[in-house]
Structures are given as C-alpha cells and as structure tokens.
Amino acid sequence: MTDQTIEHRTNEPLHSYGDAVEWITGLIPFGIRPGLERMEKLMELAGNPHRRLKFIHVAGTNGKGSTCAFLTSVLLRSGYDVGTFTSPYITKFTNRFQYNGNDIEEDTLLKLANELKPHVEAIAASELGSPTMFEVSTALAVLFYATVTYPDYVVWETGLGGRLDVTNIVHPVVSVITNIGHDHMDRLGNTLAAVASEKAGIIKPGIPVVSAVTQPEAVEVIKQIAADKQSTLYLLGEQFHETELAVSQDEQSFRFNNLFRTIEPLTITLNGAHQRTNAAVAVMTLEVLRQYNALVVEDEALTEGLRNAAWPGRLEMVSQAPRILLDGAHNPEGAQSLAAALKNTYKYDRLHLMMGMLENKNHQDVLKHILPIVDTLIVTEPDFRMKKDANAMADLVREMCQQQPDKYSFELVVEQDWQAALKKLQQLTETTDLGVVTGTLYLIADVRSRILYNSDSEKGW
Known part of the structure; x- marks a missing residue:
C-alpha cells in the first residue's frame, strides 16, 4: 500500500453515524494523555467556539453525573435551554451529548465529526500527535452546543481529574467539586491532597466554586487554591447545609439552608444519603448563579426539578x-x-x-x-x-x-x-x-x- 493510498483514506469523509462512532472510538489506543495542548489547538482550528458558551463545570470523584442530572432537571423546569455533557455513557454513544434532555441526532453527530476530522488529522500529523477519543468527543460537544443548539447553560462534566482534563479549556460561570476520593490515584496522585489539587484545577480566577469535599486535607487544599484564585468558596457544612427529614425507598426529603435562605422540604427520588449531598450541591450551585448571574429559578421549579431528576445505573x-x-x-x-x-x-x-x-x-x-x-x-x-x-x-x-x-x-x-x-x-x-x-x-x-x-x-x- 502506498503512502498516497493511506493519505487518500485518511482524508475521506465519514459516511454514516456508525462510521463516525467507529472513527472516534478508534482513537482509544491513544489513551488518556493529560494536557490541554491538543485540545487548545483543536478549538483554535474550529474558531474557539467554546468562548461563546456559559458552562457549569462539574468535577469530583463520585456524584458528578447525579449532580449534573439535578442541575439539568431544575434548569429545564425553569425554562432554560440546557446542554449536558457527561461520561461514560450507559446505553448509546449519543447519550453523552444532550440538549434539553434529548440525545444528539445521529445525522448531527456525523456532520460535526466530518467538520472535526480534517482538524484532528492535521494535529495528528504535527508534533502534538493524534488527539484522543475523549478530546475529539469533547470538541464535538463544544461544536454541538456552540454551532447547532445554542443552550443558555452547558452542564459540563469532567472526564478525569480537573487541572489537565480536556474539559478544562472552558471558562465557566461556576465551578463545582462534588467530593474527593480514592480513584484514579495512579494518574492523579497517591494522596487525597494530591487528588484534591488536581480536581481543584477547574477553579478559575474570580469564579465561584461550590463543593461537598469533607476530608480535612482535601478541604485545606481547595480552600487554599480558591483563595489564591480569589474565588469565593461555598463548602457543604460551612456556607451551606443539608439536613435529612425523611427517607424511604425511592423517595427522601431534606432541608437545605445557606447564607441566603432556607428551603424545605426538598424531595428527590434517587436513593442513598450521598444523593441528598449531590442534590444539595446542585441547589447551592443554582443559588450562587442566582446571586452572581441573576438566574431565575422559582421554588416550584426547584422542587419539581429535583423530584424528577433521574440518573441510570446508580441505585x-x-x-x-x-x-x-x-x-x-x-x-x-x-x-x-x-x-x-x-x-x-x-x-x-x-x-x-x-x-x-x-x-x-x-x-x-x-x-x-x-x-x-x-x-x-x-x-x-x-x-x-x-x-x-x-x-x-x-x-x-x-x-x-x-x-x-x-x-x-x-x-x-x-x-x-x-x-x-x-x-x-x-x-x-x-x-x-x-x-x-x-x-x-x-x-x-x-x-x-x-x-x-x-x-x-x-x-x-
């Protein structure tokens, strides 16, 4: 096979949704390579569309998906258009790219993949090397929201860590760190403080941050990084609290209070005490956006949005x-x-x-x-x-x-x-x-x- 043949095949467009998914997932052998250089170049070649969007950036060891589900549900109930980018997916590749609760259309994914493909191949031929599967998926999400659907907010879940995670190219309106735990320590560091430092990498100068981190060594790291960035930190147990009211299978209620007000009862249908924590983090995030961004969320929309939130594969x-x-x-x-x-x-x-x-x-x-x-x-x-x-x-x-x-x-x-x-x-x-x-x-x-x-x-x- 000649180099010309390889070149021709490389430059060919993708013809179907299946081709597009196969091309993107075929980048898995390039693995997870921390760093933002390839992602920044990919965005530059695409015209930096991410700069036109309002992101709620969510990191943490556990609870990211559930917190994203609570945020999305309440914002939708409040009349906002919402993009939701999460990983991994449970049923189908399109699950990762949602707009107003619906998956991206297969034809749209194919079109956007073909837009990205020449840029990906140009970067692959450079000294940066090939973008990874997660980088291309993240870029596709940005294009979907910035050039096709134009949501009011994008609920934006990190993949791995925070500081060097490819989702960290964005400048959010609020940062969220659900919790810190013993996961991916082979990549993020062998202590909770080291993991906290990586997760806190999503904190941007002057942008508020909401967190439910509890371990003293992790809290210390997040407080220090927030202070260094002059970002106001809202921490569960300090600036806001969640108090259990009633618990049964498929329904639990709690009282939420913060610096601004108390709301009770709030009810969720996701099970486990940890889901009350995730819901409280979501509520505090919305409260912060009320104060900083004039977000309008009526109490009725908050109550209904929390109750209706669902997240597959978790209890x-x-x-x-x-x-x-x-x-x-x-x-x-x-x-x-x-x-x-x-x-x-x-x-x-x-x-x-x-x-x-x-x-x-x-x-x-x-x-x-x-x-x-x-x-x-x-x-x-x-x-x-x-x-x-x-x-x-x-x-x-x-x-x-x-x-x-x-x-x-x-x-x-x-x-x-x-x-x-x-x-x-x-x-x-x-x-x-x-x-x-x-x-x-x-x-x-x-x-x-x-x-x-x-x-x-x-x-x-």
Whole structure:
C-alpha cells in the first residue's frame, strides 16, 4: 500500500453515524494523555467556539453525573435551554451529548465529526500527535452546543481529574467539586491532597466554586487554591447545609439552608444519603448563579426539578421479579455509599451481589465495604479490555476472608461470563431477597441493556 493510498483514506469523509462512532472510538489506543495542548489547538482550528458558551463545570470523584442530572432537571423546569455533557455513557454513544434532555441526532453527530476530522488529522500529523477519543468527543460537544443548539447553560462534566482534563479549556460561570476520593490515584496522585489539587484545577480566577469535599486535607487544599484564585468558596457544612427529614425507598426529603435562605422540604427520588449531598450541591450551585448571574429559578421549579431528576445505573431498580438493583460503585467511596444504602434504604431477607471490576481499581478497599453485608458474592468480568480477571478477584476475596474469618460469612461464586453470572444472580434472588449488580459502569451498561431491552448496548467512554 502506498503512502498516497493511506493519505487518500485518511482524508475521506465519514459516511454514516456508525462510521463516525467507529472513527472516534478508534482513537482509544491513544489513551488518556493529560494536557490541554491538543485540545487548545483543536478549538483554535474550529474558531474557539467554546468562548461563546456559559458552562457549569462539574468535577469530583463520585456524584458528578447525579449532580449534573439535578442541575439539568431544575434548569429545564425553569425554562432554560440546557446542554449536558457527561461520561461514560450507559446505553448509546449519543447519550453523552444532550440538549434539553434529548440525545444528539445521529445525522448531527456525523456532520460535526466530518467538520472535526480534517482538524484532528492535521494535529495528528504535527508534533502534538493524534488527539484522543475523549478530546475529539469533547470538541464535538463544544461544536454541538456552540454551532447547532445554542443552550443558555452547558452542564459540563469532567472526564478525569480537573487541572489537565480536556474539559478544562472552558471558562465557566461556576465551578463545582462534588467530593474527593480514592480513584484514579495512579494518574492523579497517591494522596487525597494530591487528588484534591488536581480536581481543584477547574477553579478559575474570580469564579465561584461550590463543593461537598469533607476530608480535612482535601478541604485545606481547595480552600487554599480558591483563595489564591480569589474565588469565593461555598463548602457543604460551612456556607451551606443539608439536613435529612425523611427517607424511604425511592423517595427522601431534606432541608437545605445557606447564607441566603432556607428551603424545605426538598424531595428527590434517587436513593442513598450521598444523593441528598449531590442534590444539595446542585441547589447551592443554582443559588450562587442566582446571586452572581441573576438566574431565575422559582421554588416550584426547584422542587419539581429535583423530584424528577433521574440518573441510570446508580441505585436503579431495573427488575421487580426478581428484584435486581444496579449501582456503578467502582471505587471505595462508591462502595461505602452503596453499602450504607443497602443497610438503610432497602429491605430483604438475603442479599446476593454480582461484581465485575476493571484492573486498575482499588479492589480491596471496595470489597471491605461489600463483603460484610452479602449472603452471596458472584465475581465476574465486564466485557472490556481492561477487565479484572474473575479468578484473581476471587483469590483476593478468599485472602481477605482468611485474614478475618470471623468477619465474613457468604457463599463465593466465580463466573467469568457476565451473562451466565447474571442468570445465576436471577436464579438465586427469591421473592423476599435482593439482587445487586455493581462494579464498573461497563458491566452495569451491559446488564442494564440486557434486563431492560434484552439487547446489547453500545457502551463506553
């Protein structure tokens, strides 16, 4: 094959939605390469469209997606046009790019991909090297909002970290840091303070920041960075508070109060105490925008927007006979929140839990929250290239049981095929029991698609 042939193929336009997704996801081998140089160049070649948009930039270890869902729901209920950019997606690639709650049209995605393709190839041929899949997806989102839909606000979720995350090219109207936890520490640093420093990289000079970070060492870092940037910080437990009023399955209410006012009751249908925290962060973010940007959100719209917010794959009951609950708890803090919800929100005789993880996660600290509460643990493997081997996971479980034999009492099942593991879970879960599927969202996406649609999903980042 001649160089000319390669050149010709490279320059060819994409002909279908499938071609566009294949081209973008085909950039995965370039991996996650921190830094903004390629992204800045891509935006420059596209005419810097991101400068025309109002972004609400959301970072954090857990809770980003739920917080984005609360923000989007309330803003929509208040009459605003809203773009929502999130990752990963649960069902289809288009889920990541939403406008007023609807996915981007396949034809629009194809058109925008063809607009970006020559710029991506020009950068790939330069000393910067090829833009990554996440960079191209982020650029496509910017084009979608800045040149096609023109929303009043874009709810803008970070991918990984903050400081060097490709979403950090934007200058937001408010920055949000949901929390800090033990995830991606191989990339973000091996202490909570180091992770906090990376997440706080989204704080921009003079732009207010809202956070629910609790650990003293992380709070100290965020306070210092906010002070250095002369950005006013609104911190849960200091400038705003959330107080539980009532909790039942699929409904919980809380009191919200801040420097400006108190609102009660506010009700959400997402389960788990951590979701009240995420909702409070969203409410405080909207309160800040009321003060700084003259945002108009009536209390009725706030109440209805919070109640109607939904986020798939997080404490989501996808089957009633048998009862099967999905929760993408893929790091220690997520597992802790899941365990707390299983103890406090759900009723059952026996708990059967199926888990599949990625290789680069903190498996032992996830398992320590799960093992004490289960009657059956089924370890399996997600259908993804970075999967954690089920037998290796089972060995770790056995080792933990040997170290503390009095603490754990459950049946361990090893089934590498996730579909066979799901059948086993469904068979085990009797009428008064609860079946749970947890771990990586790659597994959650497949199981959710199989149960709800009896089909394969497009899943991924």
